[in-house]
Amino acid sequence: MIKRKDERGLEDLRKFKIEIDILKYPNGSALINMGDTRVLCTAMVEEKVPPFLKNTNQGWISAEYSLLPGSTYPRTIRDIDKGRIEGRSQEIQRLIGRALRGCVDLTALQGTTIWIDTDVLQADGGTRTAAINGGFVSMYIALAKLYRNGKLPYFPVKNFIGAVSVGILNNEILLDLDFNEDFDAQVDMNVVMNENKKIIEIQGTAEKKDFNVEELFKMVKIGWKGIGSIIDYEKELLKNIVYSY
Amino acid sequence: MIKRKDERGLEDLRKFKIEIDILKYPNGSALINMGDTRVLCTAMVEEKVPPFLKNTNQGWISAEYSLLPGSTYPRTIRDIDKGRIEGRSQEIQRLIGRALRGCVDLTALQGTTIWIDTDVLQADGGTRTAAINGGFVSMYIALAKLYRNGKLPYFPVKNFIGAVSVGILNNEILLDLDFNEDFDAQVDMNVVMNENKKIIEIQGTAEKKDFNVEELFKMVKIGWKGIGSIIDYEKELLKNIVYSY
């Protein structure tokens, strides 16, 4: 059986922690640590919507994802120095945006965009799911403030969500892979679910081995174990925030 | 119950057809029609690998996806006129590349890149899965020629693959959505599977409604119905091609 770092069980999350309200300008901010993965997440409000929403009754949530140069080894070259956003970052920030829009009633945000920035300070696997969790927390705080300040007709977050990676390594299913595990994984999956155990987004890739529906089923089940814990943590962290901030 | 265009049943594919060897320069070419969706796919060989594969024993398969301006209404502005590849195209071409690499033994391709270009002539839903199917066929032909010309130590395609979209619309599961169905869908999923009924890639998004594991399970099952037919068609189309081209 696979031995994981720090005596971690196959279906255990890494130690995680989310610090909030750490920056003074954003409407909401969160620094998430999942193991050695660290992502700084901010939510900022802009009184404007993208062109395709002009003249609709909807607001928008837009996510951006980026690796700081020192977050990886070897150093990541900045997008601007390559002249383009990496395809991988594009794919990830689209996933984050969809996941966050999937738990919010956008009609409450009419005329407003919430910018979610997720900047990876240190990358050790699972940066996209960490970004979703941290992004959700920063967004929740920003929306709570807007709501408490009378800027929203009702509090628009429909559900708590959580995200986690699951993978198959040496034919065993693992929860929350770190970089080395991810690198060797046969199957790599990311799952976003809400507090009702419903799927918001699922993406699975046969990196080295195809997989069947039963394995898919098991991976989702194990994913939920992690997501459930994360949602519990988020609820504790954000409790009463809508009313008492 | 939902009425689909052309009396189509909920679990029926649209009419589809793949024409092959339609262009004279590419090593392989295919024009796929899935309903009104039409994608021109070509496979071209380059004796070179991307930098991250230098000094490894592996080749590479690289996919690009683009919408021609006249493929949509209103007209799609070219990437070069906007100065960047749309995030959506990035995400799609990464999916196509992963799917195709997922059925090929890349070590047989050492030193070689196969470029798969998928250009959408007409978009009516399901362009990414059509591009995977057409891309697979053009790649298969190109690899068969390489193999027959003694350029490959063995024929590297491990399995036939097929791809299809599945979605939930008005709480019913539909196979192979056209543009209007896709636009209204509550859940949107794309599945790539191989001839052994194994999953190569799965991506599901709760566009308007979260979904549970049972629905996920059913969608994969219905997806397989479509994929099975597509793989049968591909096998008939490409039969003997490895040996008799």
Next chain:
Amino acid sequence: MIKRKDERGLEDLRKFKIEIDILKYPNGSALINMGDTRVLCTAMVEEKVPPFLKNTNQGWISAEYSLLPGSTYPRTIRDIDKGRIEGRSQEIQRLIGRALRGCVDLTALQGTTIWIDTDVLQADGGTRTAAINGGFVSMYIALAKLYRNGKLPYFPVKNFIGAVSVGILNNEILLDLDFNEDFDAQVDMNVVMNENKKIIEIQGTAEKKDFNVEELFKMVKIGWKGIGSIIDYEKELLKNIVYSY
């Protein structure tokens, strides 16, 4: 004397064919084959004019030209992957735009831009003249529809136009060069003329040999032979389209 492929005479066109109305979203569409050169042309209407025409009584016709990756050997890298439109494509699309504007009364189009997209599926010489011919046909159809729908005060096409290449190879004048002939040509010329045998655009280059006015004269004369046939074909293809579509 030069021997041409398929027993073609020096002053003969290659076999050509234009298929129309092949795509469902564009206002007009045409797929032109001149020998092995194949160009997909679409015309789409936008209710907007470029900034320099704001507050004038004129509309505009704007052309774009691009090679699909699989249209050449070796593969053409996409503009967006190089970060710029090739100078050659810029030059060609400006030529196409000027030629098409040269046969239309732009005041009838006030407030409207017709986008002509010409995408080369297969390049075997003469792509720019094929694009003009196919672009003309797709534009003619689009304008006929606009006119029949009461969107234009009068039908604005003043003349039929046709375009062809002429060149000097081994000191002989050839009509409609294919890629290999073009590659070796001493002089390369492109001529656009209208049904009244008037010149709309002429561009001649001494690739390997300078030429005198008599040769210029002869080349235009031979060019007209080809253009005349093309215009006859277009007239047959589009007859009654203005009134009976």
Next chain:
Amino acid sequence: MIKRKDERGLEDLRKFKIEIDILKYPNGSALINMGDTRVLCTAMVEEKVPPFLKNTNQGWISAEYSLLPGSTYPRTIRDIDKGRIEGRSQEIQRLIGRALRGCVDLTALQGTTIWIDTDVLQADGGTRTAAINGGFVSMYIALAKLYRNGKLPYFPVKNFIGAVSVGILNNEILLDLDFNEDFDAQVDMNVVMNENKKIIEIQGTAEKKDFNVEELFKMVKIGWKGIGSIIDYEKELLKNIVYSY
């Protein structure tokens, strides 16, 4: 009959002057004035050829053309601030490059590129033909120096060339149009010819009126009158320069 500025006859050139050797770093330099049009031209040698000439026995001549911001009214925005070279500049610099390569034996330049930069200080019509004339002179000087320094096996300029614009305005043919004439012209043509009265490049456009072969013929004849004078001037300016510099 048309009245031209400064009592100029229809077939007269504007006053022109070429100053040479005005900059210290370029191998050759020339400042050309054609009427109020002023173009600074430099020729610089690089011991390198473009990739497509690697492993051939040929050198290259590459031209660039740009408008300085203050050369026009209103101000021209720099290419870099728009993020792309204007299509018009691309087309012009390709014309300049072809014209200059059309009078030089490129095999004498094996391994070497001559960069011709033509920067318009003041634009009053005819900038592209002025750039060809000034570019030719700066190139001639640079090649003469290379030859005299023993860097070339023989002097590679085959002929003197000259360039001029001709146009039709109010149905009359005019030589060397200034900006206002060019703006109103019905037909706009640029001709490059060599000292043997042969055509190197010809480009004619029916801006507002189509034209027939006889008019084409006359325009070339009138163009030669201007080009002949320009070549005489160049010969006087550069006489003995190959041997006595």
Next chain:
Amino acid sequence: MIKRKDERGLEDLRKFKIEIDILKYPNGSALINMGDTRVLCTAMVEEKVPPFLKNTNQGWISAEYSLLPGSTYPRTIRDIDKGRIEGRSQEIQRLIGRALRGCVDLTALQGTTIWIDTDVLQADGGTRTAAINGGFVSMYIALAKLYRNGKLPYFPVKNFIGAVSVGILNNEILLDLDFNEDFDAQVDMNVVMNENKKIIEIQGTAEKKDFNVEELFKMVKIGWKGIGSIIDYEKELLKNIVYSY
């Protein structure tokens, strides 16, 4: 007299703190807080030099500076989304690079580049001087490790350096301006000095009022008071690090 936040005297620094070794991949890392300004600084080694140093006996130190989107109000748009590095960032990163190269013997680094990344997490004035201080500390650590690992012939840091801003506000000279002070300042100056009280870099701008040499003199003197304290702090922080790391 001006009242500063937190009872700060005119010639007092804000509270500052530098945390080191906070990230696991960079060779050196530092998080600097100067008041509410927070900059994350990393130093990473690359075994390569820029082209202009090929075949010299020198290494290089290259700095990059960027504002995270959430570091300002309103949100800073990412460089990549604007398609260019802001001129302000360019100017700042060139200053940082010059300052750091000004205290290092680059010949000890032959063949090596040290990348200094300074990413502003929170901007409240003085980000460029904070980036120099934090960048110096991260670089010092990286070089100490290289030296201790035998990768350098000798320890190449010649002096400790420090940087601070000084300005004139309401005709009084202030040390270490925060954002609001900076916004209103009449004169804005940044000084970089080394432990020998020598100037490495000085940049002063008359934002609203010109200044004379005496004022320049006084500003440098007051700047030194701050720089001296910073250098003392750095020395304490990094003491023995060269030998005992």
Next chain:
Amino acid sequence: MIKRKDERGLEDLRKFKIEIDILKYPNGSALINMGDTRVLCTAMVEEKVPPFLKNTNQGWISAEYSLLPGSTYPRTIRDIDKGRIEGRSQEIQRLIGRALRGCVDLTALQGTTIWIDTDVLQADGGTRTAAINGGFVSMYIALAKLYRNGKLPYFPVKNFIGAVSVGILNNEILLDLDFNEDFDAQVDMNVVMNENKKIIEIQGTAEKKDFNVEELFKMVKIGWKGIGSIIDYEKELLKNIVYSY
């Protein structure tokens, strides 16, 4: 003691000359020669302000700086061909803009931007200070014309300014360094001062040797000697221009 070219003393300027009104489209133009450094400067008026000044009572002065390809040896590649403005150019054009805004009352320019373009024709050291001097002169002329035409409520230039470089070479202080001196300089400083002997901008860099406050003081003093002469020249050149143009 250092021997300078042309017997120049350590504290002597190179020969300099400014020609004005040399181009017909710009509102003001100047060609400045400082020794062999030659910069073409133009000032053009636009009835528009940058977005950050919308709804304020201020106008703007915006400077651009660029090296023509033939201004250096080896040839400078154009920004557009590299796809970005060089950091050095960015830094310089920001300096020029600040210097020019530092001597003008921007409220007189409400709603207007003055574009100052400084294009280096020949670079032999001191291009940025030459650009400031030439830019000032062209701006002064443009503003004088605006004022005389009743477009400005009062003449907005508050002071004459001049700019010069000073450096330390072999431990001696030199005024107005040429390229070779600058290349070897230990300290490089640029100073902009106004007619009242006040500093507008100062930038000093320890290229090879740190320097103390006394040296800074001396460099400013010597800089003023040069700046004083330049301002005298400008005053003579522009005398009465505000009233008699």
